[in-house]
Amino acid sequence: MTVTLTFLALLMAGFVAWLFSHSVNVRPWVAGSSETARRTQVPEWVTAPRMGLMVLLATVTSVFTLIISAYLMRMEMGADWHPLPDSALLWFNSALLVLASVALHGAWRAARQDAVERVRHLLIAGGGLSALFVVGQLLVWRQLAVEGYYLATNPANAFYYLLTSLHGLHLLGGLVAWAKVFRRLQRGGEPARLRSGIELCAVYWDFLLLVWVVVFALLLKT
Amino acid sequence: MAMAVALIVLAVGSVLFFLFSPWHLTPLASNWEAIDRTISISFWVTGLVFLAVTLFMALALVRFGYQKQRRSRYEPENKPLEAWLTGLTTLGIAALLAPGLFVWGSFVSVPEDAHEVEVVAQQWHWGFRFPGEDGTLGAARSSLIDAGNPFGIDPDDPHGQDDVLVENPRLLLPVDRPVKLILRSKDVIHNFKVAPFRAKMDVVPGQTSYFWLTPTQTGEFEAVCAELCGIAHFAMRAKVAVVEQPSFDAWLAEQPTYAELESLEPADPDAGAERFSACVACHGPQGEGQQAINAPRLAGLDRDYFTRQLHLFQSGARGTHEADRFGQQMRPFATSLSDQAIRDIAAYVETLPVTPTRDTIIGDAERGARLYRTCASCHGAQGAGMAAFKAPRLAGMNDWYLVRQLRHFRDGIRGRHPQDGYGNQMVDMAQILIDDRALADVTAYIGTLAQQTAASNVDATRTEE
Amino acid sequence: MAEREYDASSHAPPAEVGEMELVHPRTFIGKYIWSQDAKVIAIQYGLTATAIGLVALVLSILIRLQLGFPNSVSLIDPASYLQHVTMHGMIMVVYLLTAILLGGFGNYLIPLMCGARDMAFPYLNMLSFWTYLLSVLILVAGFFVPGGSSGAGWTLYPPQSISPGTPGVDGGIVLMLVSLAVFIIGFTMGGLNYVVTVLQARTRGMTLMRLPLTVWGIFMATVMALLAFPALLVAALMLLMDLLLGTSFFMPEMLAMGEITEREGGSPLLFQHLFWFFGHPEVYIVALPAFGIVSDLLAVHARKNIFGYRMMVWALIIIGVLSFVVWAHHMFVSGMNPYFGFLFATTTLIIAVPTAIKVYNWVLTLWRGNIRFTVPMLFAIGFLFTFVNGGLSGLFLGNVTADVPLSDTYFVVGHFHMVMAVAPIMVIFGAIYHWYPKMTGRMLNDTLGKIHFWVTFLGTYLIYYPMHFIGLEGVPRRYYAYGETTFISDSVQTLNAGITIAAIIVAATQLLFLFNLAWSYFRGRESGPNPWQATTLEWQTPHTPPRHGNFGDALPVVYRWPYDYGVPGAKDDFIPQNVPPEAVEYLDGAHATGKGAT
Known part of the structure; x- marks a missing residue:
């Protein structure tokens, strides 16, 4: 549970510090004071979708840190832990995901410059690479199954399948959002909303890349 | 006003209930008076806080009920008061916690001179293991468990050979000697x-x-299971008798070691066949039973159950209740048998063929099927019995006998004896058969199971031909 | 009242308030079924939770019948008893309390109290309800599959929960785990909304420290739930894999039905850690909204400002944060490393301090108030009494030493029903009596309400208080029957019968409440916009019940905290939050510039 508790401690520390800065020395019963009103509203760049995404990412991080906590605890507990072999394909998949993330960042930059064609190309690249990543992950599953590393043979395998499938599901969820953004682009949607959508996708992909890096490192190390 | 009165009555009533209710901690029988002390400290501290808060609240309700002209006092904060309350609460909490932690300190540190007993739990009974003369428990694993090695002791571990095994759910402990109970579960x-x-x-x-x-304290105590472990959780009991050291030593010496159980002569069904001739007069040549003289079928019973019942008859744990007339008839026959003879007969009985019985009881098998759901958890969905649960075969047994025994269990005529641990369990379980109709129904359903089994046996023989 | 000029010089422009795109449906289905209006979604949540809660109530009566009058009802055998216990617990904790407090009151009150037109993401909010409904239906399906619902206890401890022989292992347990996963997904959608709306969509002048405590409670509970429910999700997924795919996360080398299984190496305690990492915050996920709501009920009906508002807010935050480091107090006798006992007993008892502070502040709010004994107020006082009682018995169980003999007995059953069932339910009832006029425009019948209160309050106390004492005697929980257990006195059976009768009466009284809800909807007295003379924004809406968009043409502007009751010198004994200082009428006719600054 150390991993989860560390994550929560950091998160809570930030949250509590923020709350503290907005409540310290505030005398709530004083009416109509204009300064208090100004200070406590959120800054303008924190839009609802951005904040929504952040809250979602905190929740998803909680899911993954808990699984990682369970992973480390289970590894310690049983004497039956046999790590999986590394697969070259995994490195290739990781590269795909990095490229997808880079492409989406490119799309975001292009969107800010209103370069619609470039946005379209980079979006397609980002989505395509991500889909390839998912296919690549399925291939690794097949490869492992062929080599006899079934889900139930060993807890290391079980955790591997659990982590990769949850990561993959989150990526698929991201692709649904991506598809909505892409459709909006094709229909010539409002540029501001489009920008916001692409930005959210880019941030979400960064997050999934980060999760993948941590998961991959964990699988390599143990 | 009504609310204030209610609060006062409830608060005072709660305290009186605490003082005068018949339900309190059971009389202590171990060294843990410190735990009781922690509980009573908690009662005093929380009781005072409870009274103080409730009565203050009641006072507030009485004094500050609504009046149109009055205004409530505008007081957003009162820092000194809040600081005082926080400080006092922290002190109170610390006063509760500190003694508790000290006691926990001794709870987690086992004294050097404690002797060890292993408690082995499984659905839904208890077994016990003592380390034997070498003072060390042998290694044990669930995957080594089988009928001959119910504790799963590793046969290659020399420490395990002299381990004393107690399969009967009755544990003796010497008084005034610290004991470390090591807990192991086979299943849940x-x-x-x-x-x-x-x-x-x-x-x-x-x-x-x-x-x-x-x-x-010397005396006999009841051990129960306190963590939900399945449908017979409530019937998972054992007896713990605390005795003087000499009686404990004598008892322990009587219990078999693992090595003794391993080296026991295998039971001989042929010798059993000879001995069985004494049983034939009542139970029939093939052990098929005779209703006319109230002798039940024996064929189909597993040796574990068969042996246990004969031992119960011998010791008087069964067949001594005045209402169990036919059990009383059985007792003299059982007492005449040696341990080896019982084992041989049991082995022979296992070889007897299970032939169909005649239905003598009329009941609603469909209603019985619902009742049987409970029985199935130990006796198996097909009523074939399950050795792990110490549950004998039901399908194919005489229905009149089943009804009588179920009634005996339900009414406490059979199974109440403290030595009959599994019978105790059956007494608890039989309570679900609330009337004679339920008895007939469930027996009728067991009858249909017998027919299914018989039918499938016939099919099996046909295919072989 | 609501349309006040927005003074650009004195208020920073809020981020997105007022620009929200609202879907304005025209058809009946669009308005009431596929509605994106938080108020409709709130009522959908409330009705669904009530319906499934009634199922759990019936189950509890079946449980009580068996305990009070053993084996008198042939319907209940040991398996179905455990199935009822399991479903009762799971439904009450997750599908009723969590859903109605966050999904119900959260949806109704957050936008109104913050001065927002709706939740931040109305479409997601709608999905949240329908996902919740789906999870309820999956759970209910467990009753109808062969083998029935799970009988593993609501804690679902493996190996028992997924071992052969346990009731419901053929399907019920799968449905329950899937239903929990779906519930968590649905809740996350709603939770995102609650958090973002509170942080983002507050109206002008509604600073954090001017939020009503109701919003604070629901907000903190949501933050906790978003971080704690993942633990349940992970535990449920891993348990499902153990059951369906044969993995060994939680399954050690063991026997099942006397046969050796293929499993090895898994740890049942790992599940317990995950489960209680969710399970303990869950207690506060239910409690914090109740804390918040009851603070507002007390202030409104005692006509007094809540005492120590800042302390109350910080107590909520501290309880929320600390509740993540106390989980293992549910596992003192679980066979985990006993040295954890020191740590978790300490953290657990520390959390009692902020909780006690809240109690003091509630009681001090009553002191020198001007208390109206309305039905919501009665329920609020009922909550205080019950919560104090239940909280104090928690000090026994949190203190690791005293927990050893008391865990897994009726002491625990009495404790958690008092603190986690009756106390929040009191608040929920109080809140319904309080806000029903806003939701429908009519008052609930007062006489029926008082009967409902007295029977529920006294009845539940009679049910749960004596349970502590039979627990003290050692009576174990989750027992189908007690047979001839020697250390249990015979009088326990008499008491159990009494408790069962009390339970039946209390349960029947809830039907009276339902009748009141239905009858008053058509025949209740018209309430007007602000029957309780309350200050918070939901009572200042131009329409009652509030229409889509809540506040008519212009959003209200907030000038003061929500607890201006009995302001010295003011003409009325309450000043709504959206009344600017210059508009306050004073008794001597003069305008004051400010007040109450210490």
Whole structure:
């Protein structure tokens, strides 16, 4: 549970510090004071979708840190832990995901410059690479199954399948959002909303890349 | 006003209930008076806070009920008051916690001179293992468990050879000697609890846990399971008798060691066949039973159950109740048999063929099927019995006999004896058969199981031909 | 009242308030079924939770019948008893309490109290309800599959929960785990909304420290739930894999039905850690909204400002944060490393301090108030009494030493029903009596309400208080029957019968409440916009019930905290939050510039 508790401690520390800065020395019963009103509203760049995404990412991080906590605890507990072999394909998949993330960042930059064609190309690249990543992950599953590393043979395998499938599901969820953004682009949607959508996708992909890096490192190390 | 009165009545009533209710901690029988002390400190501290807060609230309600002209006092904060309250509460909490932590300190540190007993739990009974002369428990694993090695002791571990095994759910402990109970489960999570000892702990499969205590009172206590472990959770009991050291030593010496059980001569069905001639007069040549003289079928019973019942007859744990007329008839026959003879006969009985019986009881098998759901958890969905649960075969047994025994169990004529641990369980379970109709129904359903089994046997023979 | 000029010089422009795109449906289905209006979604949540809660109530009566009058009802055998216990617990904790407090009151009150037109993401909010409904239906399906619902206890401890022989292992347990996963997904959608709306969509002048405590409670509970429910999700997924795919996360080397299984190496305690990492915050996920709501009920009906508002807010935050480091107090006798006992007993008792502070502040709010004994107020006082009682018995169980003999007995059953069932339910009832006029425009019948209160309050106390004492005697929980257990006195059976009768009466009284809800909807007295003379924004809406968009043409502007009751010198004994200082009428006719600054 150390991993989860560390994550929560950091998160809570930030949250509590923020709350503290907005409540310290505030005398709530004083009416109509204009300064208090100004200070406590959120800054303008924190839009609802951005904040929504952040809250979602905190929740998803909680899911993954808990699984990682369970992973480390289970590894310690049983004497039956046999790590999986590394697969070259995994490195290739990781590269795909990095490229997808880079492409989406490119799309975001292009969107800010209103370069619609470039946005379209980079979006397609980002989505395509991500889909390839998912296919690549399925291939690794097949490869492992062929080599006899079934889900139930060993807890290391079980955790591997659990982590990769949850990561993959989150990526698929991201692709649904991506598809909505892409459709909006094709229909010539409002540029501001489009920008916001692409930005959210880019941030979400960064997050999934980060999760993948941590998961991959964990699988390599143990 | 009504509310204030209600609060006062409830607060005072709660305290009076605490003082005068007939339900309190059971009389302590171990060294853990410190646990009781922590509980009473908690009662005093929380009781005072409870009274203070409730009565203050009642006072507020009485004094500050609504009046149109009055205004409430505008007081957003009162820093000194809040600081005082926080400080006092912190002190009170610390006063509660500190003694508790000290006691916990002794709870987790087992005295050097404690002797060890392993408690082995499984659905839904208890077994016990003592380390034997070498003072060390041998290694044991669930995957080594089979009919001949019910504790799963590793045969290659020399420490295990002299381990004393107690399969009967009855444990003796010497008085005034600290004991460390090491807990192991074969299947799911259980919890070994003897209320007067206070200490208890979960029994978790895949690991061992422990706690320690010193029994201070002699006498017989009841151990129960305190962690939900399946449908017979409520019937998972054992007896713990605390005795003087000499009686304990004598008892322990009587119990078999692992090596003794391993080296026991295998039972001989042929010798059993000869001995069985004494049983034929009543139970029939093939052990098929005779209703006319109230002798039940024996064919189909597993040797574990068969042996246990004969031992119960011998010791008087069965067949001594005045209402059990036919049981009383059985007793003299059982007492005439040696241990070896019983084992041989049991082995022979296992070889007897199970032939169809005649229905003598009329009941609604469909209603019976619903009732049988409970029976199935130990006796199996097909009523074939399950050795792990110490549950004998039901399908194919005489229905009149089943009804009589179920009634005996339900009414406590059979199974009440303290030595008959599994009978105790059956007494609890038989309570679900609330009337004679239920008895008939469930027996009728068991009858249909017998026919199914017989039919499938016939099919099997046909295919072989 | 609501349309006040927005003064650009004195208030920073809020981020997105007022620009929200609202879907304005025209058809009946669009308005009431596929509605994106938080108020409709709130009522959908409330009705669904009530319906499934009634199922759990019936189950509890079946449980009580068996305990009070053993084996008198042939319907209940040991398996179905455990199935009822399991479903009762799971439904009450997750599908009723969590859903109605966050999904119901959260949806109704957050936008109104913050001065927002709706939740931040109305479409997601709608999905949240329908996902919740789906999870309820999956759970209910467990009753109808062969083998029935799970009988593993609501804690679902493996190996028992997924071992052969346990009731419901053929299907019920799968449905329950899937239903929990779906519930968590649905809740996350709603939770995102609650958090973002509170942080983002507050109206002008509604600073954090001017939020009503109701919003604070629901907000903190949501933050906790978003971080704690993942633990349940992970535990449920891993348990499902153990059951369906044969993995060994939680399954050690063991026997099942006397046969050796293929499993090895898993740890049942790992599940318990995950489960209680969710399970303990869950207690506060239910409690914090109740804390918040009851603060507002007390202030409104005692006509007094809540005492120590800042302390109350910080107590909520501290309880929320600390509740993540106390989980293992549910596992003192679980066979985990006993040295954890020191740590978790300490953290657990520390959390009692902020909780006690809240109690003091509630009681001090009553002191020198001007208390109206309305039905919501009665329920609020009922909550205080019950919560104090239940909280104090928690000090026994949190203190590791005293927990050893008391865990897994009726002491625990009495404790958690008092603190986690009756106390929040009191608040929920109080809140319904309080806000029903806003939701429908009519008052609930007062006489029926008082009967409902007295029977529920006294009845539940009679049910749960004596349970502590039979627990003290050692009576174990989750027992189908007690047979001839020697250490249990015979009088326990008499008491159990009494408790069962009390339970039946209390349960029947809830039907009276339902009748009141239905009858008053058509025949209740018209309430007007602000029957309780309350200050918070939901009572200042131009329409009652509030229409889509809540506040008519212009959003209200907030000038003060929500507890201006009995302001010295003011003409009325309450000043709504959206009344600017210059508009306050004073008794001597003069305008004051400010007040109450210490």
